[in-house]
Amino acid sequence: MTAYRTLTAADAVAYARRFAGVSDPGALIAAQEIGDGNLNLVFKILQADGVSRVIVKQALPYVRCVGESWPLTLDRARIEAETLLIHGRYCPQHTVRVIHHDPLQATMVLEDLSDHLIWRNELVKGAWYPDAARQLGEYLAQTLFHTSDFFQPPEEKKSEVARFSNPEMCRITEDLFFTDPYRVHERNAYEPELEADAAALRDDRELKLRVAVLKHRFLTKAEALLHGDIHSGSLFVARERLKVIDAEFGYYGPVGFDIGTAVGNLLLNYCGLPGLLPPREAAAGREQRLRDVQEVWQAFSEGFHGLAAEKSRDHTLAEPGYVQLFLREVLQDAIGYCGTELIRRTVGLAHVSDLDGIQDAEMRHACQRRALALGKMLILAAPHIADADALDARIRQHA
Numbered sequence: 001m002t003a004y005r006t007l008t009a010a011d012a013v014a015y016a017r018r019f020a021g022v023s024d025p026g027a028l029i030a031a032q033e034i035g036d037g038n039l040n041l042v043f044k045i046l047q048a049d050g051v052s053r054v055i056v057k058q059a060l061p062y063v064r065c066v067g068e069s070w071p072l073t074l075d076r077a078r079i080e081a082e083t084l085l086i087h088g089r090y091c092p093q094h095t096v097r098v099i100h101h102d103p104l105q106a107t108m109v110l111e112d113l114s115d116h117l118i119w120r121n122e123l124v125k126g127a128w129y130p131d132a133a134r135q136l137g138e139y140l141a142q143t144l145f146h147t148s149d150f151f152q153p154p155e156e157k158k159s160e161v162a163r164f165s166n167p168e169m170c171r172i173t174e175d176l177f178f179t180d181p182y183r184v185h186e187r188n189a190y191e192p193e194l195e196a197d198a199a200a201l202r203d204d205r206e207l208k209l210r211v212a213v214l215k216h217r218f219l220t221k222a223e224a225l226l227h228g229d230i231h232s233g234s235l236f237v238a239r240e241r242l243k244v245i246d247a248e249f250g251y252y253g254p255v256g257f258d259i260g261t262a263v264g265n266l267l268l269n270y271c272g273l274p275g276l277l278p279p280r281e282a283a284a285g286r287e288q289r290l291r292d293v294q295e296v297w298q299a300f301s302e303g304f305h306g307l308a309a310e311k312s313r314d315h316t317l318a319e320p321g322y323v324q325l326f327l328r329e330v331l332q333d334a335i336g337y338c339g340t341e342l343i344r345r346t347v348g349l350a351h352v353s354d355l356d357g358i359q360d361a362e363m364r365h366a367c368q369r370r371a372l373a374l375g376k377m378l379i380l381a382a383p384h385i386a387d388a389d390a391l392d393a394r395i396r397q398h399a
Contacts, residue, residue: 004061004074004105009033012043012056019100020045020054020109028053039063039072039248044112052114054099059106059248073168076248077106083164083250086225091142094135096236096245113243116236123232123269124353126277126285133292135242136235136262137299144255144300145307147225150317161222166251170218173228173249177340178215181348182208190347193365197372198347210379214336222252230258231341232265233352256333259300263334264341264375266292267395268354271342271371275358286399290392297334297388301327328386335382335391342375374398 007015009031017025027047035042040059044052059077063070081101088095097111119132145151152160180187182201190198201207227234228249236243270289273282305323312318317326345352346368355371358364377398385391 006060007041007043007056007058007105007107009043012041012058013045015105015107016043016045016054016056016109019102021099022053031056039076044114052112054112055110057108057110061106074106075103076166076169077101077108078103079164079166079169079250080246080248081108083225083227083247086147087139087143087227087244087247090146091139094139094242094244095143096243110245113236113245116238116241116243118233119235119237119242120232120265120269120353122237123266123289124272124276124357126273126281128285128288129237129239129242131240132235132237132242133266133295134299137296138303139242139244140230140259140262140296140300141303141307143227144224144258145304145311147252148223148255149314150308150312150323153313160225161252164225164251166228166249169228169249170251170253174215174218176348176350177337177344178211178218181340181344182211187349188347189349189351190368191361191365193361194347194368194372197369201343201347201372201376204376207376207379210336210382211340214333214340214379217254217333218257218337221254223255224252226251226253226255226258228253228258230262231352232262232269254330254333254337256330256335257337259296259330260334260337260339261341263293263296264338264345265352265354266296267338267342267374268345268352268371271374272352272354272358272367275360275363275367276354290395293395294388294392297331297391301331301388331388331391332382332385335378335385339375339378339380339382342371342378346371346375 012031013028016028028045029048030046031043032046033041033043040057043056045054045056046052059074061074062072081098084095084098088097098108100109149157227244227247228251229246234244234246236245266289270286273285277285308323346355355368358367381394385394
């Protein structure tokens with residue numbers, strides 16, 4: 001295959017037989033389309049006994065939930081594959097393995113993760129994976145340090161920034177995170193009961209000023225090669241294992257964005273648990289989410305600090321005390337981006353089951369309002385929070 005065309009299930013099987021590198025390609029006989037996102041086709045490639053061997057993923061040239069009226073570049077498939085390959089170089093234990101990728105077909109063959117589960121679904125059920133938060137922090141430390149100016153030579157880093165320019169996907173983030181929720185826009189989605197809450201966001205000038213600061217940093221701070229969309233639906237977990245998938249939003253941006261997005265999804269679950277679980281289980285789950293937030297930051301900051309002490313190549317950035325100053329700024333960025341994730345997932349285009357899965361309407365609206373209020377508080381408080389303990393205290397006071 002050369003010119004792009006959308007794969008059918010039969011095409012996906014033929015593609016896997018050719019490129020999956022399995023010892024018995026003829027054993028691959030069927031494909032099951034499992035994509036539940038808005039941007040891609042995703043096929044499990046099955047043997048005769050129904051066991052999935054590999055995944056074939058193809059980028060679509062438009063947003064799936066909207067259609068051809070919202071076209072997208074296919075180059076994002078190259079960026080996704082190369083982001084995963086680079087992240088896998090530095091953190092193979094927590095990055096899905098890319099077996100093959102074809103930029104012309106916008107297609108990848110990936111390792112099968114059928115023995116893992118989507119972390120969001122597990123969080124919604126109240127399941128706890130004791131290692132997941134720490135492993136997520138380790139992934140963030142390894143990938144963000146090794147693609148930053150602390151480690152990359154400056155000429156190489158500047159070249160990589162250009163290679164991972166991802167303007168169309170970044171534009172989606174810029175609109176959905178920082179613009180649409182704070183204006184009347186057709187992409188926003190919420191129930192009528194939240195109209196007053198949404199209007200309050202649009203009218204809050206102090207909040208919108210802080211969001212403008214966060215957006216400008218997203219536009220201009222090319223600090224490291226981000227995953228770009230690291231939410232609990234793009235994290236697969238199993239006993240003592242975690243794998244990161246779906247990096248089509250990869251680009252060089254502020255280190256705090258990936259951390260804030262990841263933590264934001266833990267806090268979305270924190271906000272939604274009272275409507276998802278019985279009171280005692282919900283209270284225990286909420287307490288665990290706060291500990292998870294602390295553990296993600298601790299694993300990231302300790303990991304980044306250790307890597308910087310051992311591997312920093314820039315003499316000036318290795319000046320004693322600078323990493324601590326840098327990490328404080330990263331934390332404040334992360335807190336702000338966490339707040340924008342809470343707000344955009346509640347009133348913007350892409351919602352989450354942590355909130356929308358609550359069956360009781362009154363409780364659902366209460367949890368959604370809790371997420372909006374927490375998001376606003378975090379955005380406004382971010383410049384004044386110096387460490388993770390202070391963040392924890394602010395969240396507990398707000399609750």
